[in-house]
Amino acid sequence: MSVDKKSVEQIVQAVGGKDNISAATHCVTRLRLALKDEGKVDKESLENVSLVKGSFSTNGQFQVVIGQGTVDKVYKEMVAITGIGEVSKEDVKAEAAKNLNPLQRAVKTLADIFIPILPAIVTAGLLMGINNLLTGPGIFFDEAVVHVYPQWADVANIINLIANTAFTFLPGLIGWSAVKRFGGSPLLGIVLGLMLVHPDLLNAWAYGAADEIPTWNLFGLEIEKVGYQGQVLPVLLASYVLASIETFLKKRIPDAFQLLLVAPIALLVTGFVSFVAIGPITFAIGSGITNAVVSVFEFAPIIGGLLYGGLYAPLVITGMHHTFLAVDLQLIGSIGGTFLWPMVALSNIAQGTAALAMMFLLKDEKLKSLSVTSAVSAYLGVTEPAMFGVNLRFRFAFISAIIGSAIAGAVISFMSVQAPSIGVGGLPAFLSVFPQNWGAFFIGMAITLVVPFILTFAWGKMRKVQ
Structure with a gap:
């Protein structure tokens, strides 16, 4: 047509x-x-x-x-x-x-780095959801499926291995995307990321429980041989350094010698700088950020949930929501799960519900059709049509969705809902939440299905929306 x-x-x-x-x-x-x-x-x-x-x-x-x-x-x-x-x-x-402006450019840079690797992370989240169904007790039986049907145990184990790969080698994914974004060779970015999680290094997840930390002795300087599994900041800064060195060398070394000199020098220098300075410093910064975020939600989970659940949709408008991808990944790598992403999923549902309510208020056939299709899209995790096509056009619908999302965020934060991975937002999101948190998450889901609808419909009736 x-x-x-x-x-x-x-x-x-x-x-x-x-x-x-x-x-x-x-x-x-x-x-x-x-x-x-x-x-x-x-x-x-x-x-x-x-x-x-x-x-x-x-x-x-x-x-x-x-x-x-x-x-x-x-x-x-x-x-x-x-x-x-x-x-x-x-x-x-x-x-x-x-x-x-400079802030927008910084946010855009983070988005350019993390959005290309998001499909791998979301896929990991979905596969973890399947593994949860097989290994979580109390879902189908009192015991886990793999205990009732032991023949499924190895199937679940393979699924779990495939799902965990993206997080085990997360620095490799980030290295590829970040070095590419900073103008370097993506292949060197992969090598850099994998170097930071090399099996010869002490696994970062075993760091706290280790009796003795292995070290290198560089002319009297003791450097801990620690990997950076699940860490975001070390590989981000190291990628910038690698790309900068590579660009610098390419401008000054003749083409005939670049293959022999550029990559070895760039990786060697970046490697030493990473283990001597970048890694330890950014690891401490990342741990500080994680501890600060966790402390806020431990001290006042209801307030934290209200704020993040309510502010996420406005952050989407500015594009600043992409910065929280790094925080989610840092939380997953540090404490084994994220309490932020489940609120994102509920925000998606709230926007879809508000758009659906508009369908019962509007007379214009084009807008009614858009309301339905955009609601379905939001329920499957894509909120742009609902937010920008319907809810922001009628601001009370957007505000109603925010209120519902904030209340749901407060409830699931108070009940300590976490997800082991970022998954698909919207209604399928429960698959990527820890099974023991499903009950609490379903309560939050019910809130985002009911509150935005009632508020939007009642508000629209009072304003006599046509």
């Missing part, structure tokens, strides 16, 4: 005209635009275009939600109308980055 050229022209005019578009690309569902001046966008006119399901701005990009399949046709028509030329997502990101 072809798209209406006039509708695409209306989109172009609504975002400020073709002269306001620096670069444009698209993903599976959205147009991604780098605009010269977002102040020229007429959001009301834009969202009245029949093809548009919502719009929002993040990380310097203005994104227009179109829908799967259709967005490709709209993009090609836009290229033909504006003459801007087709570009890659990286080109649009680079153009959009020019509009960011």
Whole structure:
């Protein structure tokens, strides 16, 4: 099915005209635009275009939600109308980055590093959920499935091994993504990350229980031979150092000698610096951050849950929610689980519920349809259509979702709900929560299914939303 050229022209005019578009690309569902001046966008006119399901701005990009399949046709028509030329997502990101302040650039850098490895982490979370079903007592029987049916024990063991691989070699994943982001060779980033968890090093998870810590003696300087399993900060900083050294050397060493000199020198220098300084310092910083976060939730779990559960959705608007991926991974590596991610999953459900409630309030068929489809999307962990297409358009729906999420966050924080991994948000999220916490998590889930719906519906009726 072809798209209406006039509708695409209306989109172009609504975002400020073709002269306001620096670069444009698209993903599976959205147009991604780098605009010269977002102040020229007429959001009301834009969202009245029949093809548009919502719009929002993040990380310097203005994104227009179109829908799967259709967005490709709209993009090609836009290229033909504006003459801007087709570009890659990286080109649009680079153009959009020019509009960011230093804090936004720092947040974007973290997002650029962690988002590419997120599929591996989410997959690990789903597989851990399957392992939980097989090994958790009290789910199907009083004892675990592997005890009732011992033939399943080795199946569960293999699943657990596959699931744990991403976390066992997490520095390797981060090293690959971080060095690539900082302009170095991704392959060297993998080597750097794996070097920090080499089996010859004392496993970081055994550090606290070790009677004696092995050391290197570097000309009288004692260096602990400790690995950095589950740690985030050491490999992040080491990756920046590696990429910087590699870039420096490539500019100064002739091409004929680069293969022999660049990688060995870069890895050797980074390796020594990592074990002598970067590792110990960032390990201490990471432990301090972990202890601070844990202390807040131990001292006042209800307040911590209210704040994080309520603030997560607004953080998504700014893009700053990506920074908490690093905190989640640090918690998982340090204490064996994260109490933050379950609240993220409940926030997704709350946004979906508010959008669903709007379906019963609205008369406009386009918005009713968008409310239903975006609610389903949010229930499966993708909240952008619900948040930007429906709830933010009717602010009371967004506020209602925040209230429900905050209450649910307070409840599950008080009941110490944790997840061993980041998984798929929304309704399937319970699979990635520790089985002993399922009951408490289901209570939180019920809150996000009921409270946002009642608040949104009642508020909408009082405002006589049509």
